[in-house]
Amino acid sequence: MTTHADLVVVGAGIVGLAHAAEAVDRGLRVVVLDRDERAVGASIRNFGHICLTAQHGDALAYGLAARERWLSLAAKAGFWVSEAGTVVAARAQDEVAVLAEFAQHRGDQVRLLDANGVRSHLPVISDEVIGGAWFPLDLRVDPREAAPALAAWLAEQGVDFRWRTTVTGVESGAVHTTRGTVTADNVVIAVGHDVDRLLPDVAEAAGVQRCLLRMLQVSTPDSIKIAPAVLSGLSMLRYAGLTACPSAAAVRERITRADPALLDVVMNLMFTQRPDGDLVIGDTHRYGLTHDPFDDEPTGDLVLRETARLLGVDRLTVRARWRGVYAASERSEFLIATPSPGVGVVSVTSGIGMTTAFGLAPTVLDSLGAP
Structure with a gap:
């Protein structure tokens, strides 16, 4: 086993894997440490949606760069990727x-659709839909396949994965674990919402909390194929590119009057279809440092009700339920810090790790002076 590496990555989720992949491209010797025997966190509990078009600023730039990396790595590592884009279904004139307004700023990144145009992309959708848009650059992957496939491919490239290895401390030049110490020229800590477990001062300074999601997997009505990811008017209140449009305020005002419960649970009504045909639907958001372990049924019922309404069906059959957890901060979409020389901390604090990680990784390694 390697006792010294050019780069040690702590965390084998998608953000950690993105940094390992970038380091491999730079010809570095890499060790990846993870406390579990495989990725089981936010990197596999999500929609598999590379939602780059709806981003803004640095997140948009990272997402555009990450798009090319996703396509390249899918070909190399052999996992499925879809280029069907995203459809936003609008059910009100303010949406x-x-x-x-968004299309005026983004040009060809946004294709406006009338109601029939939306239905040409979505064979099942509510009669309430009056228009929408297609984001052709967005991608989809199966997160339950992509993360393991990436790890397996990186191992084939010589990355030394140490699973079931808990990191107990990090300092410049060394990472201490339950299986001994690994020395390194540089270290990247990519443990998502658990950054406070290793570096509480860094997490507190960045205002990092845990965002708890409620998500479900349901059967698709009539086993219909739905190629793109699907967003709704509630998504316009979640993604920075859309919320930056002044007209988004009218959407929030209408929903506040008509159905404030949707805002109380901070719902982003959306869905994607898995390769096995089922839909992943959600999601709601709750913020805090430590969450109670009890899930309330009304929140899940609300997600089911609103998804059925968006699809225009009477009911949906639940296959699975789960809670996702990701790092969140009101101060920034990204936590990038250097608490000591050669030690970098990175966390996507906005729920868009799948979208941005592969574009973010070069910036973080450059900040550490990695060759």
């Missing part, structure tokens, strides 16, 4: 206005 149509947001999409029109």
Whole structure:
């Protein structure tokens, strides 16, 4: 086993794997440490949605760069990727206005659709839909396949994975674990919402909390194929590119009057279809440092009700339920810190790790002076 590496990555989720992949491209010797025997966190509990178009600023730049990396790595590592894009289904005139404004800023990244145009992409959708937009650059992967496939491919490239290895401390030049110490020229700590377990001062300074999601897997009505990811008017209140449109305020005002319960649970009504045909639906958001372990049924019922309404069906059959957890901060979409020389901390504190990690990794390694 390697006792010294050019780079040690702590955390084998998608953000950690992105840094390992970038380091491999740079010809570095890499060790990846993870406390579990495989990725089981946010990297496999998500929609598999590379939702780059709806981002803004640095997140958009990272997402555009990450898109090319996803396509390249899918070919190398042999996992499925879809280029069917994203459809935003609008059910009110104020939502149509947001999409029109967004299209003015983004040009060919946004294709406006009338109601029939939406239905040409979505064979099942509510009669309430009056228009929408297609984001052709967005991608989809199966997160339950992609993360393991990436780890397996990286191992074939010589990355030394140490599973079931808990990190107990990090300092410049060394990472201490339950299986001994690994020395390194540089260290990247990519443990998501658990950054406070290793570096509580860094997490507190960045305002890092845990965002708890409620998500479900349901059968697809009539086993219909739905190629793109699907967003709704509630998504216009979640993604920075859309919330930056002044017209988005009218959407929030209407929903506040008509159905404030949706805002109380901070719902982003959306879904993607898995390769096995089922839909992944969600999601709601709750923020805190430590969450109670009890899930309330009304929140899950609300997600089911609103998804059925968006699809225009009477009911949905639940296959599975789960809670996702990711790092969140009101101060920034990304936590990037250097608490000591040669030690970098990175966490995507906005729920867009799948979208941005592969674009973010070069910036973090450059900040450490990695060759």
